[in-house]
Amino acid sequence: MSKLPKIIWSKIDEAPALATYSLLPIVNAFTQAAGVEVVTSDISLAGRVLSAMGLAEDELSKLGEVVLEADGNIIKLPNISASIGQLKECIAELQGQGFDIPDFPENPANAEEEAIRAKYNTCLGSAVNPVLREGNSDRRAAKAVKKFAQNHPHRLKAFAENSKAYVAHMAGDGDFQGNEKSVTVDKAQKVTIALNGKELATIDALDKEVLDGTFMSVAKLKTFIAKTIEDAKANGVLWSIHLKATMMKISDPIMFGHAFTVFFQEVFDKYAEVFASLNVNPNLGMSDLEKKIAGHEKEAEIKAAFQAVVESDNPEIAMVDSDKGTTNFNASNDVIIDASMPVVVREGGKQWNRNGDAVECVAVIPDSTYGMFHAEMVADCVKNGQYDVTTMGSMANVGLMAQKAEEYGSHPTTFELEEAGTVTVTAEDGTELMSFECEKGDIWRMSRAKDIPIKDWVRLAVERGQIEKVPVIFWLDENRAHDAQMIKKVKTYLADLDTEGLDIQIMNVTDATRFTNARVRAGENTIAVTGNVLRDHLTDMYPILELGTSAKMLSIVPLLAGGGLYETGAGGSAPKHVDQFLAEGHLRWDSLGEFLALAESLRFIGRKHSDEKLEALTAALDTANEGYLENNKAPSRKCGEPDNKASHFFVAQYWADALANGSNAELAEKFAPVAKALKENEAKIIEELLAVEGKAQDIGGYFHPNDELAEKAMRPSATLNAIIDAI
Numbered sequence: 031m032s033k034l035p036k037i038i039w040s041k042i043d044e045a046p047a048l049a050t051y052s053l054l055p056i057v058n059a060f061t062q063a064a065g066v067e068v069v070t071s072d073i074s075l076a077g078r079v080l081s082a083m084g085l086a087e088d089e090l091s092k093l094g095e096v097v098l099e100a101d102g103n104i105i106k107l108p109n110i111s112a113s114i115g116q117l118k119e120c121i122a123e124l125q126g127q128g129f130d131i132p133d134f135p136e137n138p139a140n141a142e143e144e145a146i147r148a149k150y151n152t153c154l155g156s157a158v159n160p161v162l163r164e165g166n167s168d169r170r171a172a173k174a175v176k177k178f179a180q181n182h183p184h185r186l187k188a189f190a191e192n193s194k195a196y197v198a199h200m201a202g203d204g205d206f207q208g209n210e211k212s213v214t215v216d217k218a219q220k221v222t223i224a225l226n227g228k229e230l231a232t233i234d235a236l237d238k239e240v241l242d243g244t245f246m247s248v249a250k251l252k253t254f255i256a257k258t259i260e261d262a263k264a265n266g267v268l269w270s271i272h273l274k275a276t277m278m279k280i281s282d283p284i285m286f287g288h289a290f291t292v293f294f295q296e297v298f299d300k301y302a303e304v305f306a307s308l309n310v311n312p313n314l315g316m317s318d319l320e321k322k323i324a325g326h327e328k329e330a331e332i333k334a335a336f337q338a339v340v341e342s343d344n345p346e347i348a349m350v351d352s353d354k355g356t357t358n359f360n361a362s363n364d365v366i367i368d369a370s371m372p373v374v375v376r377e378g379g380k381q382w383n384r385n386g387d388a389v390e391c392v393a394v395i396p397d398s399t400y401g402m403f404h405a406e407m408v409a410d411c412v413k414n415g416q417y418d419v420t421t422m423g424s425m426a427n428v429g430l431m432a433q434k435a436e437e438y439g440s441h442p443t444t445f446e447l448e449e450a451g452t453v454t455v456t457a458e459d460g461t462e463l464m465s466f467e468c469e470k471g472d473i474w475r476m477s478r479a480k481d482i483p484i485k486d487w488v489r490l491a492v493e494r495g496q497i498e499k500v501p502v503i504f505w506l507d508e509n510r511a512h513d514a515q516m517i518k519k520v521k522t523y524l525a526d527l528d529t530e531g532l533d534i535q536i537m538n539v540t541d542a543t544r545f546t547n548a549r550v551r552a553g554e555n556t557i558a559v560t561g562n563v564l565r566d567h568l569t570d571m572y573p574i575l576e577l578g579t580s581a582k583m584l585s586i587v588p589l590l591a592g593g594g595l596y597e598t599g600a601g602g603s604a605p606k607h608v609d610q611f612l613a614e615g616h617l618r619w620d621s622l623g624e625f626l627a628l629a630e631s632l633r634f635i636g637r638k639h640s641d642e643k644l645e646a647l648t649a650a651l652d653t654a655n656e657g658y659l660e661n662n663k664a665p666s667r668k669c670g671e672p673d674n675k676a677s678h679f680f681v682a683q684y685w686a687d688a689l690a691n692g693s694n695a696e697l698a699e700k701f702a703p704v705a706k707a708l709k710e711n712e713a714k715i716i717e718e719l720l721a722v723e724g725k726a727q728d729i730g731g732y733f734h735p736n737d738e739l740a741e742k743a744m745r746p747s748a749t750l751n752a753i754i755d756a757i
Contacts, residue, residue: 034065034639035101037631038093041072042109043733045604045619048611050107051737051744052675053621056682057628059757060689063700064647066635068105073158075110075120076734082149083131090161097164102593103634104162105627108581108604110733111156111276113283113363114314120733121150127734137309155279155441160434165589166487167429168494169569172626175582176424178659183419184578187378187388193412194267195379195390198258199401204250206475207399211464212242212511214518219458223443223476225468226451231443231476238481240519242436242512243455243464245447245474246281248288251396255292258394262345268391269293270348270381272370272404275362277566278437280444281473285396286362287313293344293359297335304328315361340384345392352386367395368567371404372574378416379408399437399510400567406543407571414551417575423554425546425572426498428491429565432483432590436512436562443476477512479561484516486590488523491559495532498557503545505560507538516561539564581623586630594634598623608732610669615722615743617674618665625655625681646697650688657684670723672716679715679750683708700757707753718747 039054041047050070058068071089080086096102110116118134125131134150135143171179189195202208215221218237223230235241255271262269271289275282290312291298298305298312308322316336323329340347340357350356350364358365371393374381380388393408395401411417430436447453453474455464468474495502504520506513517536524534537545546556550572558568573580587595604619611617632648635641658664663680665673686708689701708715727743730736745751 034635034641034644035103037061037066037068037628037635038071038096038104039068040093040104040106040109041070041074041077042107043074043076044110045607045611045617046107046598046621046624047074047735048608048617048729048740048744049619049621049624049674049678051741053624053678055745055751056678056754059754060647060651060682060685061632063697063757064641064643066632066644066647073109074733075112075116075153076124076731078153078157079117079120079124079131079150080129082152085129085131090158094161097162097589097593097595098591100592101638102589102591102595103631104594105596105598105624105631106158106162107598107624109158111158111279111363112154113275113279113361114154115318115361116363117150117153123731123733127731136311156277156438160439162595163431163434163587164591165432165587165595166483166490167427167431167565167569168490168586168588169429169565169583170426171424171573171577171582172584172655174656174659175577175622175626179577180420182662186376186416186419186575187380188416189378189411190390193379193390194265195374195392195408195412196267197393197395197401197405197408198254198261199395199398199405200250200254201398203254204247205397205399206244206246207397207510209247209466210242210244210511211466212240212515213463214238214240214515215457215463221458221463222456224454224456225445225447226449230445230453233443233476233478235478236480240479240481240484240512240515241455241463242477243453243466243474244477245453245466245468245472246285246397247469248471248473249469251285251288252292254396255289255394258392259293259345262392263343265392267345268348268381268383268389269345269394270358270365270370270391271394272365272367273362273396274367274566276366280441280446281475283313283362284446284473286315287311289394290315290359293347294336294339297332297339300335301328301332304332313362315364316357316359317361346383346389348381348391349384349386352382352384355384367400367404368570371395371407371567372571372580375407375411375571376574379412400539400563402539403543403564403567404571406540407547410544410547417550419576421553422576423550423552423556424576425550425568426494426555426557427565427569428487428494428557428559429569430479430483430487430561431565431587432486433480435479435483437475437477438562438566440475440477443478445474447472447474479512479516481519482590484519485523487559488520489527490588491557492524492527492529492532492534494557495529495534498555500555500557501533501535501545501549502557502559503542504534504536505539505542505558505564506536508536509538579620581620582626583623584626584630585623594631596627596631596634598627612727612729614669615725615727616669617744618667619674620664621674621677622655622658622664625651625658629655643694643697646689646692646694650685650692650697653688654681654684670720672719673723675719675744675746676716679708679719679747682754683712704753704757711749711753715747715750718749722746
């Protein structure tokens with residue numbers, strides 16, 4: 031028998047990283063029995079920082095090669111998409127652990143600091159996903175997960191009969207959507223972006239690649255923000271801004287900074303000289319500002335000035351943490367739109383104010399590209415009421431994601447313009463492809479979508495339609511420049527595929543949302559086929575409403591080279607879970623996403639390498655996952671009750687039991703005593719796991735924990751460890 035390929039399990043950050051210390055020994059004990067080894071690769075923020083500074087292997091680049099292999103197989107857990115604030119905290123922790131790395135140069139003063147900043151910049155924002163996502167996205171709810179959610183519905187809070195909740199966006203007036211131009215190049219060539227004739231960047235465009243240019247007018251952004259504040263005051267609603275400063279690491283922190291400045295304009299105007307002298311950067315939010323003014327003679331006066339604005343007749347600001355007084359303006363990465371907007375809908379159009387009360391809000395989303403989706407989601411619930419978890423249908427998504435598709439891959443070609451003038455995009459032969467008249471400070475960007483991924487995206491959409499037998503909706507707007515180019519390609523590639531009997535339609539964002547929501551309310555399923563950014567928004571919004579969390583979605587990336595990337599849901603890396611664990615030894619992270627991803631990863635190997643033992647192992651894991659759901663073994667949120675560690679024990683017990691009673695005699699013989707031991711020792715194991723509850727944990731670091739300490743904290747049951755380690 032030929033050796034089966036390895037599975038690479040990403041070592042990442044925060045809650046899922048802690049869970050790995052408990053789960054991976056169990057996984058390896060089971061998979062190795064069928065000849066599959068699971069190995070780790072460190073692509074955590076700390077690992078990437080050490081790599082950037084030459085103190086560790088560049089594991090991310092190595093994985094970038096694996097995704098180009100026919101047998102590449104990676105289980106990718108949620109990682110930190112770092113803000114500058116998080117990066118600085120990580121650097122400080124590593125320095126405290128003895129690593130000789132420089133401080134983050136916030137305002138580089140010389141060539142050496144510029145070089146250091148350039149290295150650290152590679153660790154900011156969405157540094158991991160564009161490297162690994164060499165395929166398009168297939169996200170859907172596993173049938174067992176959907177069934178469990180309907181039988182055990184989580185709570186969605188009702189919208190008031192006359193709810194005042196709404197979403198405000200720029201509606202194409204000066205935003206990225208409204209200013210967009212798009213071309214499809216007719217050959218591979220160098221394309222140059224320039225401002226007033228001075229080169230900003232040159233890219234190597236591929237044949238038939240779609241190139242988009244656009245900009246956010248900062249003047250119109252500020253006018254828009256000011257109007258939303260006035261409207262919120264008039265409407266008597268809470269004010270909040272929703273961006274994605276982690277993924278859109280150039281543009282969105284700048285937009286956040288402008289919103290912060292406009293809301294507190296009088297304070298920023300009055301103390302402009304002080305802030306300039308202290309290098310205050312509003313893009314980094316109030317938390318950074320408070321650090322900068324600490325100890326200054328006017329510190330108390332400045333804080334009082336901010337508080338006066340908060341207590342004035344301005345609308346209330348949404349709170350990140352009411353108990354700590356942390357507002358929406360604390361840091362640009364505190365409120366991440368694809369996680370925050372589903373909560374607004376879940377909570378009945380509400381967010382929390384200073385008193386910890388949930389009140390109706392306006393969600394401010396400047397760019398209408400995706401603002402229209404969220405506006406329709408809220409408007410639908412205001413009109414029709416909250417969804418019914420027990421009957422609602424599903425939204426599955428096929429997302430154009432491969433090869434840094436669209437906005438999320440645009441970091442190298444996003445610029446805050448240093449002067450007013452003309453931005454040109456020029457072909458290799460000197461032909462001007464696009465031009466834009468911009469003002470100083472405007473945010474200009476180019477996005478790209480390559481032809482091979484687009485063709486594969488259309489193919490995958492048709493394949494999923496053939497399997498699911500439900501409508502397939504391409505979310506494309508003929509009146510948007512980028513989408514007009516995409517529609518041409520979609521129609522061309524659909525003509526080459528067998529679409530007989532399929533319901534395939536093309537709709538703009540608002541119409542597609544309405545169509546999908548009407549079907550969801552009728553208990554019917556729909557496949558949404560979207561670009562990269564809408565993919566992210568939809569695959570958090572609908573699963574959080576349907577399933578309670580997006581981490582329970584199957585998130586499969588069939589790689590273009592033939593391999594597979596299995597993402598463990600879209601649930602973020604859960605920093606609050608870590609805070610609770612460090613304080614009281616209780617980890618409430620639910621590893622269901624990892625369980626489901628592992629099953630799909632093993633299934634992928636089984637399809638390519640026919641192996642009876644592997645098929646039996648995978649079938650048994652499917653059974654274990656169903657048992658985990660049916661018996662409701664997800665971690666409790668409360669200290670003193672079974673947590674993440676206990677959930678791993680139950681999956682191991684169900685998995686071993688399924689193997690002991692399965693079709694493969696060799697595995698049945700091997701795992702029968704394991705199943706017996708896990709059942710007979712259940713009470714003792716749970717007692718040992720609960721014994722650490724309520725006790726503070728020292729794991730040696732937040733971003734870069736000590737492996738020995740973390741494993742000890744996450745594997746506290748000597749009885750369980752002995753059974754697993756003996757397999």
